[in-house]
Amino acid sequence: MGEILRHTISILVENKFGVLARVAGLFSARGFNIESLAVAETMDPTVSRMTIITLGNQQIIEQITKQLNKLVDVIKVSNLSGENFIDREMVLVKVAAQESTRAEVLRIVDIFRGKVVDVSPGSYVIEVTGDEEKIEAILGLLQPLGIREVVRTGKVAMARGQ
Amino acid sequence: MMKKNGAQILVEGLKREGVKVIFGFPGGAVLNIYDELFDATFLRHILVRHEQGAVHAADGYARASGKPGVCLVTSGPGATNTVTGVATAYMDSIPIVVFTGQVPTALVGNDAFQEADIVGITRPCTKYNFLVKDIKDLARTIKEAFYIATTGRPGPVLIDLPKDITSNTTDFSYPNKVAIRGYNPVYEGHPGQIKKALQLILDSTRPVIYSGGGIISSSAFRELKALAEKLNIPVTTTLMGLGGFPSNHRLSLGMLGMHGTYWANMAVTECDLLIAIGARFDDRVTGKVDEFAPRARTIHIDIDPTSISKNVRVDIPIVGDAKSILKGLITYLGKQKGLEKIKVSNKKWLSQIEKWKRTHPLNYKKGKEIKPQYVVEKLYELTKGEAIISTEVGQNQMWASQFYRFDKPRTFLSSGGLGTMGYGFPAAIGAQAAFPKKTVIDIAGDGSIQMNIQELTTAVQHNLPVKIAILNNRYLGMVRQWQELFYRKRYSHSNIEMAPDFVKLAEAYGALGLRAERPEEVVPIIREALRSNKPVLMDFIVSREEGVYPMVPAGAPIDKMLLV
Numbered sequence: 001m002g003e004i005l006r007h008t009i010s011i012l013v014e015n016k017f018g019v020l021a022r023v024a025g026l027f028s029a030r031g032f033n034i035e036s037l038a039v040a041e042t043m044d045p046t047v048s049r050m051t052i053i054t055l056g057n058q059q060i061i062e063q064i065t066k067q068l069n070k071l072v073d074v075i076k077v078s079n080l081s082g083e084n085f086i087d088r089e090m091v092l093v094k095v096a097a098q099e100s101t102r103a104e105v106l107r108i109v110d111i112f113r114g115k116v117v118d119v120s121p122g123s124y125v126i127e128v129t130g131d132e133e134k135i136e137a138i139l140g141l142l143q144p145l146g147i148r149e150v151v152r153t154g155k156v157a158m159a160r161g162q
Numbered sequence: 163m164m165k166k167n168g169a170q171i172l173v174e175g176l177k178r179e180g181v182k183v184i185f186g187f188p189g190g191a192v193l194n195i196y197d198e199l200f201d202a203t204f205l206r207h208i209l210v211r212h213e214q215g216a217v218h219a220a221d222g223y224a225r226a227s228g229k230p231g232v233c234l235v236t237s238g239p240g241a242t243n244t245v246t247g248v249a250t251a252y253m254d255s256i257p258i259v260v261f262t263g264q265v266p267t268a269l270v271g272n273d274a275f276q277e278a279d280i281v282g283i284t285r286p287c288t289k290y291n292f293l294v295k296d297i298k299d300l301a302r303t304i305k306e307a308f309y310i311a312t313t314g315r316p317g318p319v320l321i322d323l324p325k326d327i328t329s330n331t332t333d334f335s336y337p338n339k340v341a342i343r344g345y346n347p348v349y350e351g352h353p354g355q356i357k358k359a360l361q362l363i364l365d366s367t368r369p370v371i372y373s374g375g376g377i378i379s380s381s382a383f384r385e386l387k388a389l390a391e392k393l394n395i396p397v398t399t400t401l402m403g404l405g406g407f408p409s410n411h412r413l414s415l416g417m418l419g420m421h422g423t424y425w426a427n428m429a430v431t432e433c434d435l436l437i438a439i440g441a442r443f444d445d446r447v448t449g450k451v452d453e454f455a456p457r458a459r460t461i462h463i464d465i466d467p468t469s470i471s472k473n474v475r476v477d478i479p480i481v482g483d484a485k486s487i488l489k490g491l492i493t494y495l496g497k498q499k500g501l502e503k504i505k506v507s508n509k510k511w512l513s514q515i516e517k518w519k520r521t522h523p524l525n526y527k528k529g530k531e532i533k534p535q536y537v538v539e540k541l542y543e544l545t546k547g548e549a550i551i552s553t554e555v556g557q558n559q560m561w562a563s564q565f566y567r568f569d570k571p572r573t574f575l576s577s578g579g580l581g582t583m584g585y586g587f588p589a590a591i592g593a594q595a596a597f598p599k600k601t602v603i604d605i606a607g608d609g610s611i612q613m614n615i616q617e618l619t620t621a622v623q624h625n626l627p628v629k630i631a632i633l634n635n636r637y638l639g640m641v642r643q644w645q646e647l648f649y650r651k652r653y654s655h656s657n658i659e660m661a662p663d664f665v666k667l668a669e670a671y672g673a674l675g676l677r678a679e680r681p682e683e684v685v686p687i688i689r690e691a692l693r694s695n696k697p698v699l700m701d702f703i704v705s706r707e708e709g710v711y712p713m714v715p716a717g718a719p720i721d722k723m724l725l726v
Contacts, residue, residue: 013344014344018281021282025285025286029286059471062471063471063472066468066470067468070466070468071344072310072342072344072345073344074344075343075344
C-alpha cells in the first residue's frame with residue numbers, strides 16, 4: 001500500500017478542554033503513530049493549532065486525515081507534506097561546560113546561531129531553533145562534550161506563500 | 163426573559179426536541195431532574211431495572227421509529243452501566259442521547275461518591291459528548307446533542323450534568339439553529355462522481371448491489387428498489403441492512419457474509435461490479451478481504467468519508483446521503499437510452515444466480531425435536547412478516563436473519579457491530595414503547611436472554627406486551643458451534659444446562675410463560691402468545707447441537723462456505 005513516509009499535519013481545533021484527548025485518543029485507538037505534537041492558541045483565542053508529525057503509507061495518512069476531519073471539534077485539517085512548507089523546532093540543551101570545553105561549546109552555539117540562556121559553574125543551557133537537520137547537527141556536535149538533558153518543543157509548521 | 167433552573171431547562175429542551183418517551187433510572191445526582199419529571203405530562207418515563215436496559219431500549223426505540231432515543235441515568239455506576247449500550251449504538255450508527263448525572267462541579271475530579279469520568283470513558287464510543295460546566299451552556303448543549311446525534315452518520319451523544327448545574331438558574335432561551343464550525347456533514351453526492359458511477363453501472367454485465375444500514379438510516383429503501391428494478395440489479399444486504407430491500411423481491415439475494423446465503427456470497431464473488439451503499443465492508447461481510455469481490459470494480463456510496471477506502475480499495479467513492487445520491491443516479495438513468503437492453507442482458511446474470519439458489523437453498527433437516535429455524539419460520543408465517551423483530555447475539559440472531567423474511571425497513575433490530583448479548587429484549591421494549599400496537603418479538607437464546615432478563619419487570623409494569631422467543635438449546639450455541647468446528651468439540655464452558663425454569667421465571671415477573679418441547683407445540687404456542695396482551699416468554703426447547711449454515715470460517719474468502 002505504498003511507501004511509509006513522514007507527514008506534517010496541521011489542524012485547527014476548538015480551544016476547549018478535552019480536544020487534545022480526542023485527537024490523541026483517535027491516534028491511539030486506531031494504532032496510528034504520533035512522532036511529535038505541538039499545540040497552542042492561535043490569533044483567535046477560541047481556536048488552537050495542532051501540528052502533528054506522523055508516519056504512514058498513503059492509505060493510513062488518508063484515514064488519519066479523514067478521521068481527524070470527522071471529529072466535531074476539528075475545524076480544518078491540512079497535510080503540509082506535499083506542498084511547500086517550513087517547519088521549525090526549538091530545543092533547550094543542557095551541556096557540560098568544563099574549563100577545557102567551554103570555548104568549544106560557545107563556538108558551536110555561535111555557528112548554529114543559538115543562544116546561551118543560562119550559565120552555571122558546570123553547565124550551559126543553550127537554546128537553538130531550526131529544522132530537523134540543523135537540530136540533529138548541533139546535537140551531534142555537542143554530544144561528545146557531554147549533553148546532560150535535552151528538551152524539544154516538537155515541530156511547528158506553516159505553508160510558504162499564501 | 164424567563165428564569166429556569168437546569169432541570170427545568172432539560173425538561174423544556176426534551177419537549178422542544180419532540181421527545182415523547184424517556185428510559186431512565188433515578189439516583190442521587192439526577193434527583194433534581196427527576197423532581198421536574200414528576201410533573202412533565204408530555205413525557206412517558208419508562209423505569210428500567212438496569213441502566214444498560216435503558217440505553218438499549220432507547221436504541222431500539224430509535225431503530226424502530228427513526229427518531230432519537232433518549233435515556234437518563236445517575237452518576238458513577240449509573241453512567242458506567244450505560245457504556246455497553248452506548249458502544250452498541252455507536253457501532254451501528256444509531257441516534258441516541260444519553261443524559262448522565264454527575265457529582266457537583268466543585269467535586270468533579272475529587273473521587274467523590276458515585277463519581278466516574280463518564281465523558282472520558284465514553285469518548286471513544288460516542289459520536290460526541292459534553293460535560294456541562296456552566297448552566298448558561300445547557301440549552302445550547304441539548305440542542306447540539308440532538309443535532310449531532312441525528313445528522314450525518316448518526317450516533318450516540320452523551321451529556322454529563324453535574325448536580326449543581328441542574329439546580330442553578332439562568333435566563334432561559336432555546337436556540338433555533340445550530341452552528342458548529344467543525345461539523346458540516348455532506349449530503350449531496352458529487353455530480354461528477356455520480357455520472358462516473360452511472361457509466362460503470364451501464365458497462366457492467368454482472369452487477370450486484372451490496373446495501374447496508376445506511377439505506378435504513380437515510381430512508382432510501384424506495385430509491386434502492388427503484389434503482390434495482392430499473393436495470394435488474396440483484397441486491398444483497400448486510401445484517402444491518404435487513405429490511406432495507408424486500409426479502410421476497412425477485413431481485414433479493416438475502417444477506418451476505420459469514421452466515422449469508424450461498425447465492426449472495428457467490429454472486430459477490432463472481433460479480434463484475436459491486437455497488438456498496440451505506441455499508442462499510444465489515445470483516446463479517448468480507449471474510450478474507452483481499453479475495454472479496456475479486457473480479458469487481460467497486461462503487462462505494464457512504465455518508466462517512468472515513469468508511470471509504472478503509473478496508474478495501476474503491477474505484478468510485480461517492481460521499482453523501484444514500485437517498486439523495488440514489489435519486490441522482492435514478493434521474494441520470496432516466497435520460498439514458500438502451501436501458502431495456504441492459505435489463506435483458508442482466509437477466510443472464512440473474513439466471514446464473516437462480517441456479518446457485520436452486521442448488522444450495524437455505525436449509526435445515528427436520529426431525530423429532532424442534533428445530534430453531536422452524537420456530538423462526540413459524541414466527542414469520544404467523545405474524546405475516548408484520549412484526550418488529552429484535553434479536554440477541556449468536557445463533558438466534560443468525561437464524562432470525564436467515565429465516566424471518568424482512569420486507570420493511572425498521573423491523574429488524576439487532577446489535578450488528580458490537581454484537582451485544584442482552585441487547586434484544588430491552589431493544590424490543592423500546593420498540594414497543596414507540597409502537598404500542600405492533601407485535602414486537604425478541605428472538606433470543608437461553609444465554610443472551612439472561613443478560614437483561616430483569617427488564618421483564620419493566621415490560622410488565624409499563625404494559626409493554628413484548629414477546630420473547632427463546633431458542634433454548636442449553637448451550638451458548640454460537641460458541642459451541644465454533645468449538646465443534648475449530649476446537650475439536652471441546653465444549654469449554656459453553657454448556658449452560660444449569661438454567662432457571664424460564665416459564666416459572668416469567669410468571670414470577672408477572673408475565674406469561676409458555677413452553678414447547680415438540681414440533682407440533684410450536685404453532686399453538688406462538689398463536690397463544692400473539693393473542694395475549696401481556697408480555698410473553700416462549701421457551702422453545704430446540705435440538706441442542708444445531709448449527710448455523712452456510713458458514714464462512716473466520717478469515718476465509720466468502721465463496722468457501724461450510725454448508726449444511
